[in-house]
Amino acid sequence: MDAEEFRRRGKEMVDLVADYLENIEDRPVYPDVEPGYLRSLIPTEAPQDPENYEDIIKDVERVIMPGITHWHSPNFFAYFPTASSYPAMLADMLCGAIGCIGFSWGTASEATLMSLLAARCKAVRRIQATNSDMSEMEILSKLVAYTSDQAHSSVERAALIGGVKMKKVPTDEHYAVRKDMFMKMVEEDKADGLLPFYFCATLGTTPSCAFDKTEELGPLCNEENMWMHIDAAYAGSAFICPEFRPLLNGVEFADSFNFNPHKWLLINFDCSAMWVKKRADLIGAFKMDPLYLKHENQESGLVTDYRHWQIPLGRRFRSLKMWFVFRMYGLNGLQAYIRKHVVLAKEFESLVRADKRFEICADVVLGLVCFRLKGSNELNQNLLKRITQCREIHLVPCQLSGRFVLRFAICARKIESHHVQKAWQHITQLTFELLQEPEH
Amino acid sequence: MDAEEFRRRGKEMVDLVADYLENIEDRPVYPDVEPGYLRSLIPTEAPQDPENYEDIIKDVERVIMPGITHWHSPNFFAYFPTASSYPAMLADMLCGAIGCIGFSWGTASEATLMSLLAARCKAVRRIQATNSDMSEMEILSKLVAYTSDQAHSSVERAALIGGVKMKKVPTDEHYAVRKDMFMKMVEEDKADGLLPFYFCATLGTTPSCAFDKTEELGPLCNEENMWMHIDAAYAGSAFICPEFRPLLNGVEFADSFNFNPHKWLLINFDCSAMWVKKRADLIGAFKMDPLYLKHENQESGLVTDYRHWQIPLGRRFRSLKMWFVFRMYGLNGLQAYIRKHVVLAKEFESLVRADKRFEICADVVLGLVCFRLKGSNELNQNLLKRITQCREIHLVPCQLSGRFVLRFAICARKIESHHVQKAWQHITQLTFELLQEPEH
Numbered sequence: 001m002d003a004e005e006f007r008r009r010g011k012e013m014v015d016l017v018a019d020y021l022e023n024i025e026d027r028p029v030y031p032d033v034e035p036g037y038l039r040s041l042i043p044t045e046a047p048q049d050p051e052n053y054e055d056i057i058k059d060v061e062r063v064i065m066p067g068i069t070h071w072h073s074p075n076f077f078a079y080f081p082t083a084s085s086y087p088a089m090l091a092d093m094l095c096g097a098i099g100c101i102g103f104s105w106g107t108a109s110e111a112t113l114m115s116l117l118a119a120r121c122k123a124v125r126r127i128q129a130t131n132s133d134m135s136e137m138e139i140l141s142k143l144v145a146y147t148s149d150q151a152h153s154s155v156e157r158a159a160l161i162g163g164v165k166m167k168k169v170p171t172d173e174h175y176a177v178r179k180d181m182f183m184k185m186v187e188e189d190k191a192d193g194l195l196p197f198y199f200c201a202t203l204g205t206t207p208s209c210a211f212d213k214t215e216e217l218g219p220l221c222n223e224e225n226m227w228m229h230i231d232a233a234y235a236g237s238a239f240i241c242p243e244f245r246p247l248l249n250g251v252e253f254a255d256s257f258n259f260n261p262h263k264w265l266l267i268n269f270d271c272s273a274m275w276v277k278k279r280a281d282l283i284g285a286f287k288m289d290p291l292y293l294k295h296e297n298q299e300s301g302l303v304t305d306y307r308h309w310q311i312p313l314g315r316r317f318r319s320l321k322m323w324f325v326f327r328m329y330g331l332n333g334l335q336a337y338i339r340k341h342v343v344l345a346k347e348f349e350s351l352v353r354a355d356k357r358f359e360i361c362a363d364v365v366l367g368l369v370c371f372r373l374k375g376s377n378e379l380n381q382n383l384l385k386r387i388t389q390c391r392e393i394h395l396v397p398c399q400l401s402g403r404f405v406l407r408f409a410i411c412a413r414k415i416e417s418h419h420v421q422k423a424w425q426h427i428t429q430l431t432f433e434l435l436q437e438p439e440h
Numbered sequence: 441m442d443a444e445e446f447r448r449r450g451k452e453m454v455d456l457v458a459d460y461l462e463n464i465e466d467r468p469v470y471p472d473v474e475p476g477y478l479r480s481l482i483p484t485e486a487p488q489d490p491e492n493y494e495d496i497i498k499d500v501e502r503v504i505m506p507g508i509t510h511w512h513s514p515n516f517f518a519y520f521p522t523a524s525s526y527p528a529m530l531a532d533m534l535c536g537a538i539g540c541i542g543f544s545w546g547t548a549s550e551a552t553l554m555s556l557l558a559a560r561c562k563a564v565r566r567i568q569a570t571n572s573d574m575s576e577m578e579i580l581s582k583l584v585a586y587t588s589d590q591a592h593s594s595v596e597r598a599a600l601i602g603g604v605k606m607k608k609v610p611t612d613e614h615y616a617v618r619k620d621m622f623m624k625m626v627e628e629d630k631a632d633g634l635l636p637f638y639f640c641a642t643l644g645t646t647p648s649c650a651f652d653k654t655e656e657l658g659p660l661c662n663e664e665n666m667w668m669h670i671d672a673a674y675a676g677s678a679f680i681c682p683e684f685r686p687l688l689n690g691v692e693f694a695d696s697f698n699f700n701p702h703k704w705l706l707i708n709f710d711c712s713a714m715w716v717k718k719r720a721d722l723i724g725a726f727k728m729d730p731l732y733l734k735h736e737n738q739e740s741g742l743v744t745d746y747r748h749w750q751i752p753l754g755r756r757f758r759s760l761k762m763w764f765v766f767r768m769y770g771l772n773g774l775q776a777y778i779r780k781h782v783v784l785a786k787e788f789e790s791l792v793r794a795d796k797r798f799e800i801c802a803d804v805v806l807g808l809v810c811f812r813l814k815g816s817n818e819l820n821q822n823l824l825k826r827i828t829q830c831r832e833i834h835l836v837p838c839q840l841s842g843r844f845v846l847r848f849a850i851c852a853r854k855i856e857s858h859h860v861q862k863a864w865q866h867i868t869q870l871t872f873e874l875l876q877e878p879e880h
């Protein structure tokens with residue numbers, strides 16, 4: 001869908017929204033469907049090729065509306081009010097277009113935290129079952145979680161919130177966690193009387209897009225009764241392409257998995273997708289059922305109450321935008337989008353490699369290129385400072401093996417080869433100026 | 441703004457969104473403003489009367505855009521991508537219109553959890569400062585939090601996640617926590633060697649919209665070094681009306697406060713507003729600063745990094761919709777909206793009181809009426825079952841003093857007296873049919 005079509009469809013959608021709200025009283029306030037009604041109305045897989053927008057819009061009435069409780073109907077008196085106004089909707093349209101993220105990028109943090117808390121609860125129960133003399137506090141004081149020394153700061157934060165120790169496993173020369181080093185740490189901790197219970201693996205780390213060897217690590221976690229969570233926040237979207245699937249090997253050993261479609265799958269922020277092997281593990285840790293939230297299907301197994309899966313009770317209807325995007329792009333369109341980004345990253349990598357003043361600092365697997373000027377950290381800090389001051393492009397740094405490194409991530413939906421070429425020209429021009437200065 | 445105006449403005453907004461994205465490359469990718477630049481560009485208070493939509497739109501360029509990092513510019517290569525597509529934006533427009541909440545209503549839950557975790561961290565540090573021989577785990581095992589027996593389930597859940605004990609304080613005949621009962625519990629727990637550290641007060645409880653006596657409770661919490669959090673998720677919006685301010689007395693003793701503008705202040709879901717007295721308490725508990733999130737203003741005090749205030753790193757740009765709504769309604773418009781809901785609740789209360797078969801079960805203070813048929817819980821359960829089966833109106837129940845009670849909450853933006861009258865007619869018709877049956 002290009003901008004011209006968006007102008008047309010957007011105006012139709014404005015009318016659809018106004019029609020819906022003007023005539024909401026004509027709809028039954030409460031849905032007359034059985035749990036699971038949706039399953040037979042939608043295909044089991046995303047479409048291979050793009051569908052027509054008209055078909056999607058027809059399906060809104062056919063598929064979506066029958067299942068909706070109309071919270072804005074004047075016949076709705078349940079719970080407490082939930083707000084709605086035309087100005088807020090207009091603002092949200094603009095908010096969606098700007099789509100900037102308040103200082104960072106995700107709620108993968110929440111998925112990590114939930115998996116850690118579920119693992120903590122499961123470990124306490126398991127240990128108490130065989131050691132009935134140990135108090136919960138005694139167990140908690142001995143639990144130990146692990147993650148890569150390359151893992152996102154939110155992983156360490158989850159342990160801080162959950163009140164358990166977390167240790168960082170040193171990585172190999174590709175910035176990946178390997179079995180030998182991990183096993184050694186676990187054995188030492190067990191010998192010290194600690195209780196290993198959780199490992200957060202990363203597929204596609206934030207600094208360099210490195211991939212922990214889950215194929216080696218998974219069986220170890222399973223043997224040791226350790227929960228393995230996989231954080232694939234960025235890289236997860238790439239697994240829709242068969243050629244990137246080998247990076248996912250070992251996922252079968254995971255207890256939980258998260259990726260952020262709002263990063264690389266064309267779904268506006270926010271949208272994180274989390275999977276758990278046994279949902280009872282997650283639900284068991286946090287279930288609360290006050291009378292005002294009870295409903296007749298809650299014990300039937302037909303309804304998934306996601307409020308037991310997360311910290312907030314409420315969620316936005318995020319799946320709607322995934323549904324639109326999957327249907328409008330089709331799998332082919334989405335794969336083409338991922339592949340184009342990877343090709344552009346490789347193009348940038350080639351440009352860097354062809355310039356002897358620079359070096360590539362980590363394998364370029366997906367859409368991220370880590371590079372630096374051969375030389376001191378200070379030199380690279382100065383280069384980045386100039387880039388930032390010029391405001392023509394925007395990069396952030398990372399630290400790899402104690403070195404200050406520049407991260408070039410392919411981000412924009414409409415990025416083309418000429419943008420990459422122009423960015424590299426800009427960087428080399430600033431480098432030229434920098435190296436002219438007497439102190440270098 | 442009525443539906444007709446929304447149709448016009450919505451179509452303009454669609455063009456504005458398309459223009460913004462088509463020409464995004466012309467904008468500097470990174471903002472050239474100083475922290476705090478916004479302060480001088482906007483008034484310190486919400487407008488008394490509605491403003492013109494044109495003025496707001498002009499201000500988007502004047503006020504908002506200069507501060508934006510354009511994440512969707514082809515010149516943006518920082519962090520990882522954040523997704524954006526036209527179909528997702530269309531879906532989000534519809535999502536905003538439907539505005540239904542996934543099984544419940546809020547992220548007040550998150551605010552409660554964050555306040556509890558900050559209080560836990562503060563208590564551990566304070567106690568360790570004077571009892572250096574106590575381990576963190578020993579302290580954690582003795583900490584005790586309190587809340588009303590009427591508090592939302594999310595409060596209990598926060599304690600479960602935080603791994604601390606929580607006790608429920610019995611309420612008085614108005615379902616409010618009072619000082620005497622609370623002080624007795626705290627004294628007993630201290631005598632038992634426990635460490636009281638946190639109290640979550642509720643202003644406007646979920647079951648009956650009761651108000652804890654924070655004027656009495658606040659000084660006690662302050663004396664005992666207990667963090668007082670106020671959960672005013674629903675009722676908080678009403679405090680924009682001076683006549684409801686006395687319900688807020690005692691707020692000056694609170695360490696943190698939360699309400700949900702997405703409930704009753706015309707802001708589409710989701711939007712929770714949290715305040716803390718000393719932000720260092722919250723930040724100190726969770727701060728993490730990896731290199732890729734560092735920025736030059738972070739130690740200056742000029743920038744508030746909300747990522748330290750919450751579990752996710754990212755947030756949607758929610759303040760934009762608050763800004764639109766405040767300006768389009770003005771304080772007068774917002775107050776009129778709250779007052780109209782309260783008047784309609786009082787109207788429903790009068791209808792119930794005039795029918796001798798029914799009773800009112802709790803004070804009607806704002807927009808919630810708790811009522812029941814005089815008689816058994818089973819009778820009331822049957823009445824609610826019929827209401828639910830008819831699908832003309834939607835109510836949920838609650839439990840008050842062991843009795844099954846129906847909650848009639850004024851919710852819809854466009855609700856009028858005739859909707860309340862019709863709902864009552866419907867309820868009395870179903871009551872008539874129910875009481876005709878031989879078993880009653």
